[in-house]
Amino acid sequence: MASEPTCKPDKASAGAASRDGRPKWTGRVRGLSESPAFYLIYLxxxxxxxxxxxxxxxxxxxxxxxxxxxxxxxxxxxxGDPYRNGVKPHRILLAAGYASFLSLALIPVVGMSGNFHIFAITLLAGLRPQRTALLAMAGASAFYLCASWLLDVTIFEMVLSQFIAVMAGMATLAGYESAARVSTRERNLRMEAELAALRERERIAQDLHDLLGHTLTTIAVKSELAARLLDADASRAKTEIIEIRDAARITLKDVRAAVAGMHVTTVHQELARARSALAAAEIRLSVEGEPPELDQAAHSTLGLALREAVTNIIRHSGARNARIRFAPEGALIIEDDGCGGELHAGTGLDGMRRRIESLGGEMAIESRESGVRVTLSLPPAKPGQQSLEQVS
Structure with missing residues (x-):
């Protein structure tokens, strides 16, 4: 039985093309042409x-x-790599001086001695700053022309060597400037990538702080309450344990969403959580007013700030009463009747301030002898933006 013909690509042709469709040898030639040793071929x-x-x-x-x-x-x-790392001036001057010496010393010898003058000019183009390179190139060219004239070099060789030297020197200058721009651009891209990574780490750290700080505080308070109720009221203790389980599950989901950059909350959700957490801590809560109309980003920011404020009341205030008030002008005021006193800004308060100010809002903290008042204000939703209620 005759087998079907199969076409196998030739190994040489298969390996000749790169992934972008260009032959692989073009990349090797380009890399070779960027090496200073490549230009020795002009000898x-x-x-x-x-x-x-x-x-x-x-x-x-x-x-x-x-x-x-x-x-x-x-x-x-x-x-090394002169285009990226630069070269040391004393090395350039040594090589350029030796090339200039050879261009004049070899005049009586059969050969195109002006070729070494071309190398001298291209070497001097590597000096920095660029003005220094131009002055050195001009000085070496003037010296070569005067010395060649005195040594009776033919006009053709003298002019040809000088013309090629000028063209090659200017091309080398352009190459150094282009390499400097590429190096600067690459350095800026690296810095931008590092800053983006740093901002992302800070975002995740802040989100985790907001999420875990509030939830773990709630779980700790509810656990203490369940332990006290275990003998006195087993049914209520069971309810508290179920709420602890549910809170842990919700927090796990929120942590995953925060790491993925998709965590979204609202003021309404945080109000419900605040009621549950403050009730478990035996702190009476009163809510006045209704949340203002805000876009989704503002709702999430204000909700996270509310969560942090409630967490601080439970952890540090020792309060018996707390009040959350939505002022008619759009401000959110959270206050308690705790110990007050001197406040020390930490990660939570700093994160709250950054979140609010990132949306053009303001945060004010007033610590009194009988409690703390936190005032959060965000600019109203723009006419072109839909509020969260309108979107839903």
């Missing part, structure tokens, strides 16, 4: 006069010795 132009006039043994030995000695000096000057 071959020194030997172009040999096609028209064969050198003697002495000239050939001198030429090979000059080229061979220049290569390590050039590589030393460009050690």
């Amino acid at each position: 071959v132009f020194y030997f172009t006069p040999w096609f028209f006039q064969l050198p003697g043994l002495r000239d050939a030995l001198i030429s090979f010795a000059a080229v061979g000695s220049f290569i390590p000096v050039y590589l030393y000057a460009n050690a």
Whole structure:
């Protein structure tokens, strides 16, 4: 039985293309062209006069010795990654000075000695700041032209070498400036990424603080209440234990949502939680007024701030009564009749202030001898924005 023909791609052709559709060798060539060692290939132009006039043994030995000695000096000057890390000025001046010396010392020898002048100019283009590089290039060019004129270098070689040196030097300057811009852009991108990661960590930390601080306080208070009621009122103790279980489950869900950046709450939800938590702590709560019309972000921010304020009342105030009042002008006022006194701002209060101020609102805390009053105010919803009630 004849088998169906199968077409297997040739290994060479399969590996010749990169993922973006371009041949892989183009990437290797590009990487090679960005290496300073790549430009040593232009030393071959020194030997172009040999096609028209064969050198003697002495000239050939001198030429090979000059080229061979220049290569390590050039590589030393460009050690590392000069386009990204820069090069040390003393290395540049050493290599450029040696190249200029060779461009003049080799004039009596058969070869295009002006080729070394081109290398000298491109090396000086690596000096920083750019003004220093331009002055050094201009000075080296003037010196080369004057010395070549005095040493009877042909006009053609002198002008050609100087023209190529200027073009190559300006291209090198542009390359350094482009590399500097790329390096700055990459550094800015890294900083932006680090700041974004830091902001995300702060957001998660603040959300977890708001979520866990309130819930764990509620669970602790309800656990103490259930323990006291276990013998006296088993039915109510059971109810408190069920509420503890439900609170733990809801908090677990909220923690997952907060880590994913999707945690949303409302003032109405936080009012219900406040009633339950304050009742378990045997603190009487009175609520006056109705929540204002706010967009979803403002509702969530005000709800989390309310949660933090209620948590602080349960933990620190020692109050017997608490009041939550929605003022007609849109402010939310939370106050208690606890111990008051001097307040020390912590993570919770700082987080509340940041949340409120991020939406253009204000937070004021007044500590009295008979309690603390927290006033939270947010700007009203803009006409173009829908309130949470309208959305639902």
